[in-house]
Amino acid sequence: MVSIIQKSTRRKQRIAARAFALSFAAFAATSVSYAMFPTAAQAQSYRFSNVTIEGAQRVSADTILSYAGIARGQSVSAAELNDAYQKVLASGLFETVEFIPSGSTLVIKVSEYPVVSRISIEGNRKISDDALMPMLSTQVRRVYSPANAEADAAALTQAYEVKGQLVATVTPKIIRRNDNRVDVVFEVTEGKGVEIERLSFVGNREFSDSRLRRVLETKQAGIFRFIIGKDTYAEDRIEFDKRVLMDFYTSRGYVDFQVLNVAAEFSRERNAYFLTFNVREGQKYEFGTISTVSGLDEADAEEFQKVVNIRSGQTYSPLAVDNVIARMETLATKKGIDFLRVEPRVTRNDRAQTLDIEFALVRGPRVxxxxxxxxxxxxxxxxxxxxxxxxxxxxxxxxxxxxxxxxxxxxxxxxxxxxxxxxxxxxxxxxxxxxxVTEKPTGSFTFGANFSVSDGANLVASFSEANFLGRGQSLSFNLTTKLDDGNLSFNFFEPAFLGRDVGFGFGAGISSSQPGYADHDVRRAYLSPRLSFPISQNGVLTLNYRGEWSEVREVDSNYADLPSQIQADIDAGGLVTHSLGYSYSYDTRRTGLNPNAGLLFKFGQDYAGVIGGDVDFTRTSAELTGEMKVLNEEVTLRATVEGGIIESDDGTRVSNRYFNSPSIIRGFETGGIGPRSTTNDLALGGNYYAVARLEADFPLGLPEEYGLTGGVFFDYGSVWGLDDTTAIIAGSDDPNWRSVIGASIFWTTPLGPLRFNFTKALDKEDYDKEQSFDLTISTSF
Known part of the structure; x- marks a missing residue:
C-alpha cells in the first residue's frame, strides 16, 4: 500500500523539472556558441519539425499538443517551452511529464494517472459508509487525482467534526493493480469523541441551569455517555441551541433576550469541553392594549377584533401574535378579501413593561x-x-x-x-x-422485553414505518407475549385520506388477556377502521367502527366453582360485537398560547348492538387534564378527572367491564379493587369507574445528565357497580372511595423511561389487594 499524500506528488514533479532543466543544459552546450567578448547573450529559441508523444494510453496526442500549444515548425523560446511543460503538467491528467528536446524533435514523455477500480472506507464505526460515500468526489472508473483524494479526506474529517469527533483523522491510500488501475482506500482513525463535561450558563436569573439544559439539544456527558450521541461538541448543534434558547425566552415575554457568546474550553487533558452560554435575559413583558385598525373598506376592524384571543396582562409571546394573524387571515379568506395582510404594530412601554399591539389590516402586494x-x-x-x-x-x-x-x-x-x-x-x-429536503430513515425494528410488577415480564417485538412507501402513511406491527397471554396488533394510518385533511386509520389484532386473577382469560380478534376530522385548531373528532369476536375461557382447573358472573360468560361461548362510536379531543398542551399551561379534554361513546351482533352495550368515557409549570418551570403540576360508564340491557360481560389497573388508581393490583366474589375471592370488574389524580413532578437536585427526577401524587377514586350481585362480598359493588398517596422516581435512560412508584393506601376496604411498589421497565436489545 503506497501513501499518496500530496508532498510525494510534488517531489515527483520537482524531479521531472530537474531532468527537464538538465536536458536543456546539455542541448545548449552542443548547439549554442558564446561570443568571446563580454557582450549580452542572445535569447535561445527552438524550432521543432517533429513532436513525439510517448507513454500516452487514454489521452490522445492531439489533446496533449493542445495543452502544450506548440505547433510543428513554430519558433519557441526557452521560456515558452517551460510554460508548455507547466500547462501539460497542470492538466491533472498525468502523474509525471518530461519534455526532452532532441535536435529538431521534441519528445514529450507522460505517465498517466491510473483509473480508480474500487473505493472503500475502512475503520469507520460511528458513521456508516452510506453516509460517507456521497461526500466523495473520487469516483470508480474515473481517473485518479491526488488533489481530489486529499479534498475527500478533508470532507470526511469535517463530517466527523460535525458529529463531535474532533480527533478523527482520514488518510487516503492506494493499492496499485495491473492495467494501470488502483484501489482507493480512505483509512479512518476515529479516536474518542470529545465530550461536553460541563454545560453551564452565565447571566440567567429567572431560569436555572438545569431548566435551560432541558431546552438544549446538546447534553452533558453522563453515566450513559457510551450511548448518548448528543454529549459531544458539534458546532452546528450549538447554533441550533442558540435559536432554541431565543425561542424559549421570547415565548415567555423576554423580548430583549440575547445569547452574547458561547465559550468552549478544552479541559487540561484536552479530552473534554466546558461549554458556557453567556446570556442576557432582559425584562419580562406583558401584552398591553390590543386593538385592530383597518385600511380597507371591505374589512371591518370591529369584526376582525372579535377573533383576537389574547388579552391585556397576558405574558407576551410571538406565537400568540402569529396565532391572531392566522385567525384574521382565515376570516379574510372566508369573506373573499384577497391580498389582505395583517401587520402587528408594536408600541413598547418600558416603564410598565408592556407591549401594545395594533393589528393593522392593509392591502398586500399582488403576488x-x-x-x-x-x-x-x-x-x-x-x-x-x-x-x-x-x-x-x-x-x-x-x-x-x-x-x-x-x-x-x-x-x-x-x-x-x-x-x-x-x-x-x-x-x-x-x-x-x-x-x-434531505431524507432520513423512518423505520425501526425492536426486539426486547418489558417488565412491570403488576403484569410481569413480556417478550416484545415490533416493527414500525412512519413513511410507508414514501406516502406519508404510518404502519406498525406489535407482538407482546408471555407464558399465559399476549397480543398481536397491526395499525395503519393515512393522514390525508383521498387528498383531504381527513385521517383514515385501520387497526386489527388478536389477544389473550387475564383481567383480575388467573381463573379465566378473554380471547379477542378484532378489526377497527376510523376517520378523524380536525374541527378546530386544537380539536379533533374521530368516528370509528369495531368488529370483534371474543370468548371467555376457564384457564385454572383449581377453581372447582367459578362465580356465576364469570361462568355465564364462559357458557355463552364466542360472541360477535359490532359497535359504532365517536370521540372528541381538545388539546392545548403543545399548541396553546401559554407555554407553561395546557388543557386536555376527551369525551367518547361506543354503541354496540345498533347494527347487529350478539352483544349490546353503551360505553361512555371522559377525561379532563390540566397541566402547568410553576416555580420558574422547575415543577410541573397536573390534575386529572377521569371516568367511564358501561350499560347493557342484558347485563355486561366480564370482558367489557372495568378492572382497576395502575393507569386508573395506583397502589392496588390489577383488579385489586371493585366488585369481588365470595367464591374464590375473584375480581369481577365494575360497570363504573371514576378517579381524580393530583401529581407534581420536580427535579431532585442531582446532575441533569443522570436523568433522575422525582414526583409525588394523590389518587382518589373507585371501581363499582354490577348487574348480577349474586354471591359477592357485601358492599364491594358500592362506590367505596379509595385514596392513595405515593412518590415516584423517574429515570430517563437511552433504553427507555423507567418509573418507580412507592404507594400507601389511606382509605381502602379489607378485601382490596394492595401493591405498595411498582416498577415499569422497557428495554430493547
Missing part, C-alpha cells in the same frame, strides 16, 4: 404563487410535501403561510433537513417556492 418546486425527496412523494401547504399554484402569496408550511414539513419527521425558500418567478408578480 401569486407560480409553482412549488420540491427537490431531494428520493423516497417521499411530492404530494406528501405539497399537502403541508395550504396554498397551491395560482393562489395569493402569503409569507406567513409559507413559514408555517415549512414548520409542518419539518414536523413530519421524515427529513433530517428541510429548507423552504422563495424567489422571484417569471415576473415580478410571481413567486416560486423552493423546497429542499
Amino acid at each position: 401569486f404563487v407560480e409553482r412549488i418546486d420540491i427537490e431531494g425527496n428520493a423516497t417521499t412523494l411530492d404530494r406528501v410535501v405539497r399537502h403541508q401547504f395550504k396554498v397551491v399554484e395560482g393562489d395569493p402569496f402569503n409569507p406567513r403561510e409559507i413559514r408555517e408550511a415549512a414548520d409542518r414539513i419539518r414536523a413530519l419527521g421524515f427529513f433530517s433537513n428541510a429548507d423552504v425558500n422563495t424567489r422571484e418567478g417569471s415576473s415580478g408578480e410571481q413567486v416560486v417556492v423552493d423546497v429542499n
Whole structure:
C-alpha cells in the first residue's frame, strides 16, 4: 500500500523539472556558441519539425499538443517551452511529464494517472459508509487525482467534526493493480469523541441551569455517555441551541433576550469541553392594549377584533401574535378579501413593561404563487410535501403561510433537513417556492422485553414505518407475549385520506388477556377502521367502527366453582360485537398560547348492538387534564378527572367491564379493587369507574445528565357497580372511595423511561389487594 499524500506528488514533479532543466543544459552546450567578448547573450529559441508523444494510453496526442500549444515548425523560446511543460503538467491528467528536446524533435514523455477500480472506507464505526460515500468526489472508473483524494479526506474529517469527533483523522491510500488501475482506500482513525463535561450558563436569573439544559439539544456527558450521541461538541448543534434558547425566552415575554457568546474550553487533558452560554435575559413583558385598525373598506376592524384571543396582562409571546394573524387571515379568506395582510404594530412601554399591539389590516402586494418546486425527496412523494401547504399554484402569496408550511414539513419527521425558500418567478408578480429536503430513515425494528410488577415480564417485538412507501402513511406491527397471554396488533394510518385533511386509520389484532386473577382469560380478534376530522385548531373528532369476536375461557382447573358472573360468560361461548362510536379531543398542551399551561379534554361513546351482533352495550368515557409549570418551570403540576360508564340491557360481560389497573388508581393490583366474589375471592370488574389524580413532578437536585427526577401524587377514586350481585362480598359493588398517596422516581435512560412508584393506601376496604411498589421497565436489545 503506497501513501499518496500530496508532498510525494510534488517531489515527483520537482524531479521531472530537474531532468527537464538538465536536458536543456546539455542541448545548449552542443548547439549554442558564446561570443568571446563580454557582450549580452542572445535569447535561445527552438524550432521543432517533429513532436513525439510517448507513454500516452487514454489521452490522445492531439489533446496533449493542445495543452502544450506548440505547433510543428513554430519558433519557441526557452521560456515558452517551460510554460508548455507547466500547462501539460497542470492538466491533472498525468502523474509525471518530461519534455526532452532532441535536435529538431521534441519528445514529450507522460505517465498517466491510473483509473480508480474500487473505493472503500475502512475503520469507520460511528458513521456508516452510506453516509460517507456521497461526500466523495473520487469516483470508480474515473481517473485518479491526488488533489481530489486529499479534498475527500478533508470532507470526511469535517463530517466527523460535525458529529463531535474532533480527533478523527482520514488518510487516503492506494493499492496499485495491473492495467494501470488502483484501489482507493480512505483509512479512518476515529479516536474518542470529545465530550461536553460541563454545560453551564452565565447571566440567567429567572431560569436555572438545569431548566435551560432541558431546552438544549446538546447534553452533558453522563453515566450513559457510551450511548448518548448528543454529549459531544458539534458546532452546528450549538447554533441550533442558540435559536432554541431565543425561542424559549421570547415565548415567555423576554423580548430583549440575547445569547452574547458561547465559550468552549478544552479541559487540561484536552479530552473534554466546558461549554458556557453567556446570556442576557432582559425584562419580562406583558401584552398591553390590543386593538385592530383597518385600511380597507371591505374589512371591518370591529369584526376582525372579535377573533383576537389574547388579552391585556397576558405574558407576551410571538406565537400568540402569529396565532391572531392566522385567525384574521382565515376570516379574510372566508369573506373573499384577497391580498389582505395583517401587520402587528408594536408600541413598547418600558416603564410598565408592556407591549401594545395594533393589528393593522392593509392591502398586500399582488403576488401569486407560480409553482412549488420540491427537490431531494428520493423516497417521499411530492404530494406528501405539497399537502403541508395550504396554498397551491395560482393562489395569493402569503409569507406567513409559507413559514408555517415549512414548520409542518419539518414536523413530519421524515427529513433530517428541510429548507423552504422563495424567489422571484417569471415576473415580478410571481413567486416560486423552493423546497429542499434531505431524507432520513423512518423505520425501526425492536426486539426486547418489558417488565412491570403488576403484569410481569413480556417478550416484545415490533416493527414500525412512519413513511410507508414514501406516502406519508404510518404502519406498525406489535407482538407482546408471555407464558399465559399476549397480543398481536397491526395499525395503519393515512393522514390525508383521498387528498383531504381527513385521517383514515385501520387497526386489527388478536389477544389473550387475564383481567383480575388467573381463573379465566378473554380471547379477542378484532378489526377497527376510523376517520378523524380536525374541527378546530386544537380539536379533533374521530368516528370509528369495531368488529370483534371474543370468548371467555376457564384457564385454572383449581377453581372447582367459578362465580356465576364469570361462568355465564364462559357458557355463552364466542360472541360477535359490532359497535359504532365517536370521540372528541381538545388539546392545548403543545399548541396553546401559554407555554407553561395546557388543557386536555376527551369525551367518547361506543354503541354496540345498533347494527347487529350478539352483544349490546353503551360505553361512555371522559377525561379532563390540566397541566402547568410553576416555580420558574422547575415543577410541573397536573390534575386529572377521569371516568367511564358501561350499560347493557342484558347485563355486561366480564370482558367489557372495568378492572382497576395502575393507569386508573395506583397502589392496588390489577383488579385489586371493585366488585369481588365470595367464591374464590375473584375480581369481577365494575360497570363504573371514576378517579381524580393530583401529581407534581420536580427535579431532585442531582446532575441533569443522570436523568433522575422525582414526583409525588394523590389518587382518589373507585371501581363499582354490577348487574348480577349474586354471591359477592357485601358492599364491594358500592362506590367505596379509595385514596392513595405515593412518590415516584423517574429515570430517563437511552433504553427507555423507567418509573418507580412507592404507594400507601389511606382509605381502602379489607378485601382490596394492595401493591405498595411498582416498577415499569422497557428495554430493547
